[in-house]
Amino acid sequence: MIKAILVFNNHGKPRLSKFYQHYPEDEQQSIVTETFQLVSRRDDNICNFLEGGSLIGGSDFKLIYRHYATLYFVFCVDSSESELGILDLIQVFVETLDKCFENVCELDIIFHVDKVHHILNEIVMGGMVLETNTSEIMTRIEEQTKLEKSEAGIGAAPQRAAAAIKDMNLPQKFKDIKLPDIPNFKF
Incomplete structure (x- = not known):
């Protein structure tokens, strides 16, 4: 089972973190820091599997990573997870991000974090792998994008109504209203 998915840059700044097991916020930050220290010290020509750090479960857990x-x-x-299967899953995740953002970079992950989480949720949910077919994942992402665009039309209705009222030039219309003369009554 997948316990966490972490994406961080070469300086250790987390760009995406998804934990499928509850950890307090400060412990999550410690896990990211420790994981970065373990992974970043390794040469690029060394195996991409290592034992988990002391904070994420020690020898019972594995860290499987790729550096792009x-x-x-x-x-x-x-x-219980296959190292090669997870390496392939990382490749599927990155390829899907590449298709969505046309050559994904760190800024895409920062500024489109909601879309990245949606993509990740199409691949992994609750620590279990759901889908590994990139074209199937892309179909779901495109469906979600169409739905968001159709909802944007509904959501924009109040803005369009406000703009229509502004275009009516109400202050001038109130000035142009002719009121009937009111008779003078004497008591």
Whole structure:
């Protein structure tokens, strides 16, 4: 089972973290820091599997990672997961991000974190792998994008109504209203 998915840059700044097991916020930050220290010290020509750090479960867990340009993609898994299967899953995740953002970079992950989480949720949910077919994942993402665009039309209705009222030039219309003469009554 996948316990956590972490993406951080070459300086250890987390760009995405998804934990499938509850950890307090401060412990999550410690896990990210420790994981970065373990992974970043390794040469690029060394195996991409290592035992989990002391904070994420020690020898019962494995860290499986890939380093692309300025980003590390790290999956923290228990011993029941296949290392090669998880490496392939990382590749599927990155390829899907590449298709969505046309050559994904660190800034895409920062500024489109909601879309990245949606993509990740199409691949992994609750620590279990759901889908590994990139074209199937892309179909779901495109469906979600269409839905968001159709809802944007509904959500924009109040803005369009306000703009229509502004275009009516109400202050001038109130000035132009002719009121009937009121007769003078004497008491």
